[in-house]
Amino acid sequence: MEPLVDVFDEGDCILVIAEVPGAEQNSIAVELENHTLKIRAGGKYGEYRGEVGLPAEVQPNGLAWTLNNGIVELRLKRKRA
Amino acid sequence: MEPLVDVFDEGDCILVIAEVPGAEQNSIAVELENHTLKIRAGGKYGEYRGEVGLPAEVQPNGLAWTLNNGIVELRLKRKRA
Numbered sequence: 155m156e157p158l159v160d161v162f163d164e165g166d167c168i169l170v171i172a173e174v175p176g177a178e179q180n181s182i183a184v185e186l187e188n189h190t191l192k193i194r195a196g197g198k199y200g201e202y203r204g205e206v207g208l209p210a211e212v213q214p215n216g217l218a219w220t221l222n223n224g225i226v227e228l229r230l231k232r233k234r235a
Numbered sequence: 236m237e238p239l240v241d242v243f244d245e246g247d248c249i250l251v252i253a254e255v256p257g258a259e260q261n262s263i264a265v266e267l268e269n270h271t272l273k274i275r276a277g278g279k280y281g282e283y284r285g286e287v288g289l290p291a292e293v294q295p296n297g298l299a300w301t302l303n304n305g306i307v308e309l310r311l312k313r314k315r316a
Contacts, residue, residue, distance in 0.1 A: 171280070173254075173257075173305070174256070174304075174305075175254040175255070175304060175305035176305065176306045177304055199306060223255075223257050223259060223278060223304065223305045224254070224255075224304045224306065225256045225257045225305060
């Protein structure tokens, strides 16, 4: 399944919200490839694989995410020139 | 928002699965009205309101549900004749 993904430009940060209902904490994998963020997740209801283009260059380190009630939230720091 | 709802007829039970990503435990309200199951849920990402028709008469007591990773699961006992 493809997760529903929203991307918000918050100035210093890019906020990414992905809906992955049923996905479990230890299933989440997030990867950054150039301007594309890839998200994988899964659980007993199925597997999610999604890709989303980011509106700005972000710092490749620090792909910290949280999972709460089936929603993955990431805040990516915008790369400074 | 309307939640995605699946209904499965498991013989003795009707299984209802509702996707409510972001919804919090204490927001869930489930109500049975004749053959219609109403589900409400919400959290910081928004509110869900859904209705689904059930394929059989179920026992009105015991509307026990669980919420796990943004998915509400209910097992309703089919009414015996």
